[in-house]
Amino acid sequence: VKHLAVGDEVFGFVFSGGFAEEVVVPSNTCFLKSKKMNFPIAASFMVAYGTSYHALKDRAKLAKGETLLVLGASGGVGLAAVELGKLMGAKVIAAASTEEKLQLCREYGADQTINYSKEDLKSEIKKLTDNKGADVIYDPVGGEYTEAAFRGIAWEGRLLVVGFASGTIPKMPLNLPLLKTASIVGVFWGDFAMRNPKLNMENTRTLMKWYDEGRVKPHIHKTYELKETPRALEEIMNRKVRGKLVIEV
Ligand SMILES: NC(=O)c1ccc[n+]([C@@H]2O[C@H](COP(=O)([O-])OP(=O)(O)OC[C@H]3O[C@@H](n4cnc5c(N)ncnc54)[C@H](OP(=O)(O)O)[C@@H]3O)[C@@H](O)[C@H]2O)c1
Known part of the structure; x- marks a missing residue:
């Protein structure tokens, strides 16, 4: 792992197993957290913004x-x-x-x-x-x-x-x-993040810069404790959520 150092505040992405106190994350999908970003926003940022930016820029060429x-x-x-x-x-x-x-x-x-x-x-x-x-x-x-x-x-x-x-x-x-x-x-x-980590890292840096400049403002609907995870999932399934829910460990 070359892009991170011991002591850095980071956030990561896993396909499953994220509702846990500890998790192993591939280095390709582990990113340096901006100092201006708190952990609840960092936890929910990339799945939403990484997906949408990749979709609009790389796939649709909007x-x-x-x-x-x-x-x-x-x-x-x-x-x-x-x-x-x-x-x-x-x-x-x-x-x-x-x-x-x-x-x-x-x-x-x-x-x-x-x-x-x-x-x-x-x-x-x-x-x-x-x-x-x-x-x-x-x-x-x-x-x-x-x-x-x-x-x-x-x-x-x-x-x-x-x-x-x-x-x-x-x-x-x-x-x-x-x-x-x-x-x-x-x-x-x-899958794109795993197959093309360089481009994904570039996209991530752009999104982090936009966040730091206040040009994107992620919306967190509500934060739940780990033990309340089933309730949080029910809220999503019942179409009650706007923006993201976050599980705080
Ligand atoms: N392809 C990728 O790389 C990628 C990456 C991330 C997420 N995803 C997928 O994208 C989808 C949306 O993810 P998300 O995080 O945006 O989910 P979300 O926050 O739950 O949003 C989904 C939206 O779908 C609408 N919806 C319509 N019928 C629904 C139903 N029966 N149950 C629940 N929602 C319903 C709801 O809006 P209305 O009530 O306004 O209709 C809801 O706001 C998921 O299937 C997820 O797996 C794909």
């Missing part, structure tokens, strides 16, 4: 002036995508299931919002983009929302497949990408 639609926009990775999308110069449309969640997305820079529990995704996307559609769709939710959103994608648009929080992996009729010459782009930040 350009200034493009329209970015974020599904599950008030969630852990979603809210980071809203904030980073704005920082990267996109027009951001946030989609979520309640007005309270959409309000937080506006506070994080969303230009426009869609309540997908009440409004039809495809027609709202068309309405908000003068019929052009969204250039990039960030999808950590899956289920019925994916196809509805994809029907509102722009010519040469990119759908980022990030996750399936709804519990359903969607299937897609392949005439849809043909009709828009659009791309369906997979995102797997954890």
